[in-house]
Amino acid sequence: MAEQSTAQHELATLIVESLNLETVSADQIDPDAPLFGGDLGLDSIDALEIALAVSKRYGFQLRSDNPENRQIFSSLRTLSEHVERHRAV
Numbered sequence: 609m610a611e612q613s614t615a616q617h618e619l620a621t622l623i624v625e626s627l628n629l630e631t632v633s634a635d636q637i638d639p640d641a642p643l644f645g646g647d648l649g650l651d652s653i654d655a656l657e658i659a660l661a662v663s664k665r666y667g668f669q670l671r672s673d674n675p676e677n678r679q680i681f682s683s684l685r686t687l688s689e690h691v692e693r694h695r696a697v
Contacts, residue, residue, distance in 0.1 A: 626661035667696030
């Protein structure tokens with residue numbers, strides 16, 4: 609498993625807390641593993657919950673009609689990179 613950056617760990621913690629993942633800790637989320645369809649077992653409802661949590665924490669919207677969502681949500685690494693590019697200062 610690849611090492612998480614500080615930003616990735618912060619986002620992984622947000623995901624675990626917002627989805628109430630009881631069997632997974634933030635440290636166990638591989639930055640390069642798929643968020644959906646992989647070991648985490650996340651689904652489209654979870655994506656909505658993550659988007660809401662990100663908008664509250666980081667001050668920008670992840671829109672459901674964004675054609676890049678599949679890429680943005682493909683892994684912790686890609687989601688973290690997107691958050692870092694768009695977060696409110």
